[in-house]
Amino acid sequence: MLQRERDRRIVRALRAQGTVSAMELATQLGVSTATIRRDLERLDRNGELKRVYGGAMLLDESGEEPPFAVSHDKESLAKEAVAARAAADLVEDDDVLLLDIGTTTSRLARHLHGRRVTVITSNIAVFDELRDDPEVQLILLGGMLRRNYRSLVGSLAEAALQQVSADRVFLSCTGIRRDGQVVDDMMVEASTKRSMIAAAESVVLLAQPHKFPGKGSLKICSLTEIDVLITTPDADKETVDICRQAGGKVLIT
Numbered sequence: 739m740l741q742r743e744r745d746r747r748i749v750r751a752l753r754a755q756g757t758v759s760a761m762e763l764a765t766q767l768g769v770s771t772a773t774i775r776r777d778l779e780r781l782d783r784n785g786e787l788k789r790v791y792g793g794a795m796l797l798d799e800s801g802e803e804p805p806f807a808v809s810h811d812k813e814s815l816a817k818e819a820v821a822a823r824a825a826a827d828l829v830e831d832d833d834v835l836l837l838d839i840g841t842t843t844s845r846l847a848r849h850l851h852g853r854r855v856t857v858i859t860s861n862i863a864v865f866d867e868l869r870d871d872p873e874v875q876l877i878l879l880g881g882m883l884r885r886n887y888r889s890l891v892g893s894l895a896e897a898a899l900q901q902v903s904a905d906r907v908f909l910s911c912t913g914i915r916r917d918g919q920v921v922d923d924m925m926v927e928a929s930t931k932r933s934m935i936a937a938a939e940s941v942v943l944l945a946q947p948h949k950f951p952g953k954g955s956l957k958i959c960s961l962t963e964i965d966v967l968i969t970t971p972d973a974d975k976e977t978v979d980i981c982r983q984a985g986g987k988v989l990i991t
Contacts, residue, residue: 739767744777745786752787752794757925759793790882790892790926817970820991821944822846824968825908828942829855833905836934837864839889839927840910842944850874858902860895860930862888884926891926899933906965907938913952914945918961918980921954928956935959942966950974961986 744767751758751766760778764771782789822842826849829835835850837843837859844863856875857868862883868874881895909931913921920943922928935941935958943964945952950973961967961977962984969978971990982988 739769741777744769744773745781748774748777748781748794749786757790757793757795757923759925761792763793792892793925795924795926817946817991818842819845821946821968821970823849824989824991825942825944826850828906828966829853830905831855834858834903836902836904836907836938837861838907838909838931838934839887840944842946843908843910846908846944858904860890862890881930882926887927889927891930895930896933899930899937902937904934904938906940906942907934908942908944909934909958910944911949911952911954911958913954914943914949914961914974914977915951916974916977916980918977918984920958920961920964921952922956922958923954925956928958931958935963940965942968945969945973947972947974950977960984 747767748763760771760774764774778789778794781787787794818841822845825846831854834856837857839861843861847864847867851871852873854873858877859865860879860881865878868876879890879895879898881890882892883890911920912923915921941964947970961981964981964986966987966989967981968989968991978988
């Protein structure tokens, strides 16, 4: 396959998935991973994509990594605040907590001030919120900084999570499908989320109605692995029932 054709198909794959691994591209295009890595490095130098650990992601029109989606709708913000409060009510003194990326987990951190808890996170917004609180033992995972998403990801974060034993993880996602799959659309985040789930005794999923079904081609887990789902009354009832049937507790806020 000619280089120009590979470039076209690489960009097309990124537009469809957001991020893609070098191994996945090599399989799709029928070439070696070494060839794909050279292609990605060249396209990165040309400003057509951003090279990340294990693969690449597409840049937006300004040449920057696309920013984390933040809603400014008053109703959505109010629902998010209520969900964060409900999540905080699950926390007990001396808990060891893992906080995922996302705006709801950042809001949850505001309710942890003065609490005798340990917070482990890759979320820079959570770190900024709690770093001056002497009551909270705060642990920031290492990894590659994704500035626009204010998060740390990659093999260093995942290696650190192998040393962690948490009471519960507060998890975000980009979609929950009616087949019971919890998904995400960013490869570099999905693997970190899976490592967080593996490190926690209990999994709490925070999901606003637009996450049903949301978007994402990368499986994080299934609803059978979710202990608590926190959402709002207008979430998809069929999917919420699947979570209940799987044994998870559903908190409607």
